[in-house]
Amino acid sequence: MTVRRLVLFAALLGAAFAYYSLDLGRYMSLDYFKSQQAAIETWRAAQPAQAALFYFLAYVAVTGLSLPGAAAMTLAGGAIFGLLWGTVLVSFASTIGATLAFLAARFLLRDWVQQGFGERLRAINDGVAREGGFYLFTLRLVPVFPFFLINLLMGLTTIRTRTFYWVSQAGMLLGTIVYVNAGTQLAKLASLSGILSPALVGSFVLLGIFPLLAKRLTRRLRVKKVYAGWRRPPRFERNLIVIGGGSAGLVTAYIAAAVKARVTLVEKHRLGGDCLNTGCVPSKALIRSAKLLSHLRRSREFGIREARAEFDFADVMERVQDVIKAVAPHDSAERYTELGVEVIEGSAKIVSPWEVEITRSDGSVQRLTTRSIVIAAGARPLVPPIPGIEETGYLTSDTVWNLRRLPQRLVVLGGGPIGAELTQTFARLGAKVTQVEMAPRILIREDPEVSDLVTRRFRTEGVEVLVNHKAKRFVIEGGEHMLIAEFEGRDVRIPFDALLVAVGRAANLKGYGLEELGIPAGPTVEINEFLQTRFPNIYAAGDVAGPYQFTHTAAHQAWYAAVNALFDPFKKFRADYSVIPWATFVDPEAARVGLNEIEAKQRGIAYEVTLYRLDDLDRAIADGEAHGFIKVLTVPGKDRILGVTIVGEHAGDLIAEYVLAMRHGIGLNKILGTIHIYPTMAEANKYAAGAWKKAHAPQKLLQWVARFHAWRRG
Numbered sequence: 050m051t052v053r054r055l056v057l058f059a060a061l062l063g064a065a066f067a068y069y070s071l072d073l074g075r076y077m078s079l080d081y082f083k084s085q086q087a088a089i090e091t092w093r094a095a096q097p098a099q100a101a102l103f104y105f106l107a108y109v110a111v112t113g114l115s116l117p118g119a120a121a122m123t124l125a126g127g128a129i130f131g132l133l134w135g136t137v138l139v140s141f142a143s144t145i146g147a148t149l150a151f152l153a154a155r156f157l158l159r160d161w162v163q164q165g166f167g168e169r170l171r172a173i174n175d176g177v178a179r180e181g182g183f184y185l186f187t188l189r190l191v192p193v194f195p196f197f198l199i200n201l202l203m204g205l206t207t208i209r210t211r212t213f214y215w216v217s218q219a220g221m222l223l224g225t226i227v228y229v230n231a232g233t234q235l236a237k238l239a240s241l242s243g244i245l246s247p248a249l250v251g252s253f254v255l256l257g258i259f260p261l262l263a264k265r266l267t268r269r270l271r272v273k274k275v276y277a278g279w280r281r282p283p284r285f286e287r288n289l290i291v292i293g294g295g296s297a298g299l300v301t302a303y304i305a306a307a308v309k310a311r312v313t314l315v316e317k318h319r320l321g322g323d324c325l326n327t328g329c330v331p332s333k334a335l336i337r338s339a340k341l342l343s344h345l346r347r348s349r350e351f352g353i354r355e356a357r358a359e360f361d362f363a364d365v366m367e368r369v370q371d372v373i374k375a376v377a378p379h380d381s382a383e384r385y386t387e388l389g390v391e392v393i394e395g396s397a398k399i400v401s402p403w404e405v406e407i408t409r410s411d412g413s414v415q416r417l418t419t420r421s422i423v424i425a426a427g428a429r430p431l432v433p434p435i436p437g438i439e440e441t442g443y444l445t446s447d448t449v450w451n452l453r454r455l456p457q458r459l460v461v462l463g464g465g466p467i468g469a470e471l472t473q474t475f476a477r478l479g480a481k482v483t484q485v486e487m488a489p490r491i492l493i494r495e496d497p498e499v500s501d502l503v504t505r506r507f508r509t510e511g512v513e514v515l516v517n518h519k520a521k522r523f524v525i526e527g528g529e530h531m532l533i534a535e536f537e538g539r540d541v542r543i544p545f546d547a548l549l550v551a552v553g554r555a556a557n558l559k560g561y562g563l564e565e566l567g568i569p570a571g572p573t574v575e576i577n578e579f580l581q582t583r584f585p586n587i588y589a590a591g592d593v594a595g596p597y598q599f600t601h602t603a604a605h606q607a608w609y610a611a612v613n614a615l616f617d618p619f620k621k622f623r624a625d626y627s628v629i630p631w632a633t634f635v636d637p638e639a640a641r642v643g644l645n646e647i648e649a650k651q652r653g654i655a656y657e658v659t660l661y662r663l664d665d666l667d668r669a670i671a672d673g674e675a676h677g678f679i680k681v682l683t684v685p686g687k688d689r690i691l692g693v694t695i696v697g698e699h700a701g702d703l704i705a706e707y708v709l710a711m712r713h714g715i716g717l718n719k720i721l722g723t724i725h726i727y728p729t730m731a732e733a734n735k736y737a738a739g740a741w742k743k744a745h746a747p748q749k750l751l752q753w754v755a756r757f758h759a760w761r762r763g
């Protein structure tokens with residue numbers, strides 16, 4: 050606790066102590082006011098401004114210090130100053146006092162609460178950010194919720210002070226008037242409970258519910274407005290039409306069919322989408338061949354004097370196609386038809402909120418009506434408009450799979466996961482690769498030591514990693530392709546034979562009706578937490594919707610999209626992104642779940658770091674892969690996991706244990722108490738938990754245990 054906090058805390062404690070020890074509460078009772086009413090009245094008549102100021106400050110002090118007596122003081126306000134001035138004084142004094150109490154709670158406790166429980170409070174914080182004003186208004190309107198408790202609890206949330214002030218003042222106004230008015234009849238009032246008859250409390254409850262009802266109604270009206278001008282078909286031919294047969298679309302259709310909905314899946318290119326055809330599957334297949342070559346090159350490390358590989362790049366690329374063919378049946382039209390999905394090869398376009406026009410590959414056009422639509426149109430490689438890029442020609446993750454001749458010198462533009470995976474792969478296959486990144490390091494989303502380790506490995510394998518290099522233009526000089534990049538204010542020339550652009554992926558937003566229907570989109574289709582677009586019956590999932598661009602997140606969203614599309618308004622679920630894992634399949638692999646240090650710092654979340662180095666692990670040593678680390682972020686003093694980063698062999702698999710742990714609230718103590726097979730890489734997870742335990746060993750207790758053993762030795 051800082052000194053300022055300590056001082057405030059001591060002052061508040063002192064005030065409370067004085068209040069109770071001097072029994073100041075007796076001045077705040079109805080009886081006391083009644084007994085002194087005549088004297089107070091005389092004083093007010095003689096010095097009205099002074100009396101008002103004194104009353105005002107006393108009221109602010111009582112409410113600001115969260116002391117009991119505000120209700121009695123309000124009644125006294127009515128008795129002394131009458132309905133109008135009493136209301137004005139009480140309204141401002143109570144709101145200012147409430148805001149002071151709110152600020153004190155915020156200053157003393159909010160950081161501690163948010164840091165300690167930040168992740169768990171995320172839903173509450175989101176709710177407060179979205180509709181905190183509404184909830185506060187409701188609580189304020191109904192005078193049965195303790196006034197001081199609302200102030201203190203609201204101080205712990207992320208609601209803005211300005212919002213708190215004006216919503217409180219508006220929300221308390223009616224109650225204030227009722228109490229002040231009752232105060233004008235003070236002499237006749239026997240007790241505080243007499244003011245609030247059951248009928249009056251009932252009216253307040255109704256008033257409290259009113260804003261929520263009004264909100265529901267407004268939402269309904271807004272939705273009605275969105276659909277205005279569109280004619281809703283009297284009945285629907287489908288429950289659901291899914292646009293796009295990639296990871297998101299396939300899973301959406303699968304779930305819909307599983308719950309017996311009538312669902313049509315439309316794919317204009319190849320079922321399986323990017324993941325199967327140009328993304329995860331081919332990249333991992335190519336990485337596997339490249340890894341074999343890297344092992345052969347390292348043969349001496351394994352006691353093999355010489356191992357050579359003879360290979361044709363074209364054969365390696367054909368194997369990639371074979372792998373795609375082998376996996377393709379999982380995503381095939383036959384499989385999905387068997388599962389109960391109607392699969393149509395063609396291009397889909399939304400023509401009304403309930404109608405999709407499908408242009409089949411044979412040119413025929415069909416219109417289908419549907420209750421709901423899920424957009425799962427995916428993304429494509431982003432190509433930045435760098436001068437000369439079109440003239441020079443380039444490869445992307447869409448086209449690189451068509452290569453059958455290995456480029457001698459390859460420039461990879463982009464230091465993200467896709468760029469990094471392909472950089473190392475092509476280098477291992479024999480190309481001279483230069484990776485160009487304008488940020489200060491590659492894999493910028495990960496902690497710096499992840500980038501360091503991967504960069505060092507890339508450089509050992511002959512990759513030229515150029516960071517802080519901003520591509521300015523492409524030129525052809527003397528028949529040679531050249532990238533001109535800016536580095537520390539000067540131009541650097543990088544010659545190449547082929548260019549691979551991997552600077553990110555842009556959502557597919559054109560050509561299927563978004564513009565025509567006025568569905569807003571920024572970099573991705575705009576959706577709410579239920580994955581609904583502006584039209585509540587049109588949803589979006591996968592790369593087209595973000596915020597992540599992975600196959601497993603596309604599938605995760607697909608569940609929400611399918612269930613919400615089919616069961617709203619009876620039941621719908623908010624997409625839960627609380628535990629999202631991912632891996633970059635460079636060698637060594639880099640995997641993560643939850644927070645890393647960069648994000649924890651950005652979000653002001655307190656954490657402890659436990660590091661376990663894999664060069665200590667028996668299996669990693671035996672495998673010749675004794676490098677990398679497991680870094681676990683936990684809540685200070687607790688074993689609750691906030692996030693894990695693993696760099697090392699099979700990091701993408703090892704992280705699964707932590708994903709499960711985080712998803713189900715399992716701490717490091719439980720991981721430590723779980724048997725892991727010896728000797729496996731997975732044992733590293735247990736050792737990381739052990740490192741945490743060692744750092745948190747109860748030293749005092751152990752000293753006593755040592756004494757106990759010494760005593761037993763005699």
Ligand SMILES: Cc1cc2nc3c(=O)[nH]c(=O)nc-3n(C[C@H](O)[C@H](O)[C@H](O)COP(=O)(O)OP(=O)(O)OC[C@H]3O[C@@H](n4cnc5c(N)ncnc54)[C@H](O)[C@@H]3O)c2cc1C
Binds near residue numbers: 324590591
């Ligand atoms: C090189 C590379 C490697 C990757 N590696 C991994 C990895 O290892 N792990 C991982 O999790 N993710 C990886 N990804 C990302 C992953 O491929 C995507 O996140 C995933 O494919 C997204 O699925 P989606 O269904 O949203 O989109 P897509 O797979 O792109 O599917 C969208 C489909 O919609 C179709 N479509 C679009 N418009 C229409 C229309 N109007 N009518 C009909 N059909 C339409 C498209 O033809 C496409 O087939 C990788 C991506 C790339 C490029």
